[in-house]
Amino acid sequence: MSELSSTNLFESQTIIADHKDLIHDVAYDFYGERMATCSSDQYVKVWDTDGQGGWRLTASWKAHHGSVWKVTWAHPEFGQVLATCSFDRTAAIWEEVGDTTASGSEKGLRTWVKRSNLVDSRTSVTDVKFGPKHLGLLLVTCSADGIIRIYEAPDVMNLAQWTLQHEIPTKVSISCLSWNPSLSRSNSNPPMLAVGSDEPNIANAIGTQSDKVACNEKVFIYEYSESSRRWTRTECLSSVVEPVNDLAFAPNLGRSFHLLAVATKDVRIIKIEPLPESSSSTNGGNVRFKSEVMAAFEEHCSCVWRVSWNITGTLLASSGDDCCVRLWKSEYRAVRGASRE
């Protein structure tokens, strides 16, 4: 009866990406039908499914003058648009031009045009993400010197024009960021960003913890206030004090709270629950949230590099130095893991 028990067979397929150096990021488009890769070889490549389960390279170009850290897709409503960020201190917006629907095989490589180059950062740009669709065409970048920049394309027709809307200094090196995808347009859920810092903890080593403890926090929540038209830090997650390599908000399924997965020395799932407006003073903004570590998975036994949710936020994949990718499933009453190595 061994066939009875679920074996969860996985098929795997290898793609030779042919990047000349390490791949730093793989991003799927909204539908999961296109894949973009970026690498230290300064190239970005775009792959399309061929409809039979295979992947075909449709574009490859030298995008930056340094390692390309991250690549990300805009919502397809804005067209076929990519953003990349790089060690060369810039972020770039790319748009695919020409016929994007003619079925591929008869067409050769497609052309991606650089629509804009965002050169405000003075250090390596470590992460780039498009904002939630309902906010318009927004882009946020963060850099190693700890500045978060939020850009907006006021005219979605014109991807060449991006205005730098906000510049938020954080004073610590920022490695990663994530938009809260919450769709609620109500005031209780203003636009929200989480950023993570990979700054090593020196304070502990020196031993002057007493006054330094506060600075060891690595995950910050920023929120946009419609009234003051500013982004402000509304929360530091005191539960994370080790360098953070990646973080990701789970898709919101109509919950009253937000779930944030953090890749640090372990995998953490943190529940961030907005407190009712009455219990927190709006001006002082001292306590906006109640945060709680819902799970800390230490199975990697080493540094965790990436966390990634599936579309519905029911599965979380994490990967770490132990050379394992683990899948965490939030079942009713349990989170279970499956790993591969």
Place this chain on the structure above:
Amino acid sequence: MEDIQAVKRVKTFILPDKCFENRVACAWRRGNKFSIYPRSQIPNKTTSESDNKTADKILVFNQEILLFTPILRKLVNEANGTFLSLKKVTETSKNTENQVEYLKLSRQYRSIIRVCIENLQEAGEKEEDAVARNNLLSYLTIFYSIECIWHLCEILYIDIIPGDIVLPFLLEWVRFHFPHHEQSAVQLLESCERGSEDNPDYWDTVVGMVVQGRVDVARALLKLHSAVDTNEFKLVDNSLRSMPVYSVYSGISTGEFTISWKHWQAECRSKLSSRLLAHQPQLELIMRIMTGDYSAFESIRGKYSSWFDVLGGWVMFTTPWARRRELGAAAAACAGLAVGGGGHLDVMVRAALEGDLYLVIHEIQQMADNGWFATHLTDVLLQCGKLHILDKHQTDVTSRLRDSLVLEYGSLLLEHQSLWPVGLSYLASVPDGARRAELMLERIPIRTEGKALRVVAEAKKYGLLGVAQSVCSCMSARALSRGAAGAALAWGARARSAAQCARAAHRALRAYCAGGALPAADLLLTAGATLLVDDTLLLLGKYCDFHRLYKSREFKKAAKLLVSLITSNIAPDYFWATLLLDALPLLETEEPVLSAADSYELMLCLELRAACLARPQAELLRLALARNLARTALHDVQHD
């Protein structure tokens, strides 16, 4: 999500090749697909040779979904129908007990499973490829087990049993799922030869028939024995014949029945102890089975593949009056006969008999049917009011368990390129499903307009207007990027998206300025109120209308429209030249169509926007305006 805890149920997969030396990263695609790739945060300026070999590989993973096998499609679709009718039944009869309907639907599920099994058998026989046949056989094993458990659960929890005496149903279950002995009995009876005991299966078959409660068949088989006329045979035949069988409709109470049955068994026992059957060990065995002798059951256990083959017999010869809830002891006794550890199915059967539905569901969740069984069975049991699962705080979590199973199952189906509407109907039936449906529906890859329209229609059906709008917007953006302004307009209008309409309208106007034709004129002329979502779209629509009027030589109306377009100031800069120059032929008509006031307005606009026009064109227009003004100064145009 309440209490998250790490469960030690980890499956480890070894990657096909050891390509990742140290660091890996992962990215989700849709559904159960994701990819992993080697990565490092540290800029690697001096690429070593060893890195080169491993750095460029991306592994793409896909979970194999059994339910997506084409042969199981029917199962998925038909089960969906039953699921929806069950939902309807519960909605219409909130207060009344509706066991009959539930039973009918449970049977419907079982017949769906049966059809599926038959299809699999048929395909298995035809299949020539060994691997594919093996796959079909493993599916068969899964669905046999599902059928078996479903049937048992139906008897124990859904069926309406008169007097709650479960034995006849239990025997029926055993007969149905373990027909082996019945088949050989049929063969023996058909050949109808005296001296059938020479057949090596003879005694096993007789015993099997007794154990399955087929007393008449067992007696008929015994008649085929060459020594049927001996006293021993007559004795056993007599005992079998005189066994009391309970029936609620027989008019005797359970108490009376119990007394007569015990009396009968005591008689059998006394016959045994008088050693009348000592010369016929097989008959003695049958007699011992009839007296409910545990050691007799132990001795025949080896001939059966599982302990529940003999369950019916055990209950029949020990507690034939057992009620549904009283089968735990019998299950324990029979399971005790087992040699070695029990398999998956054993655990499930035993849990069902012991009334531990939580364990049953937990176990069936482990089956490789992607949650089909767990979802539908839980749903039926919950609607019947037979499922009560408490968490550790003693709160009833049954409906949440069911909802989470339905959610999972629905989400799974939404991943499929053609089963997605089925998945949607599942998600729509649970409270938290809408948001999930929204997330997934929006991401269904769309390759054709037809599919887009279907997604939009389904989204509207479930009130997911945001999805409908988003899909249309994306279609519009896609049409635009391939230069099809007309299609982009149509999709943008469907989406009622100002931004998309504006983009498409701008594209159309620019194309027209560059000498192209106006796209989708018929659409624009009938668009009506849709035009109001965006100024540029409005301009385009009205401009189309102007062209129509001009072509049908309704110059006065055309002129009026043109003037209103010019004076309303909604045209984008690049379109002013076109708009103003369109006034030229109207100024040159035989009969004036632009009034003096119109001419003044146009002159004003022309001076304000002179930069838009090339100098000679502006001069020409000025001249025409002046002449028209001269024509109309004395005798102005009468608008009708």
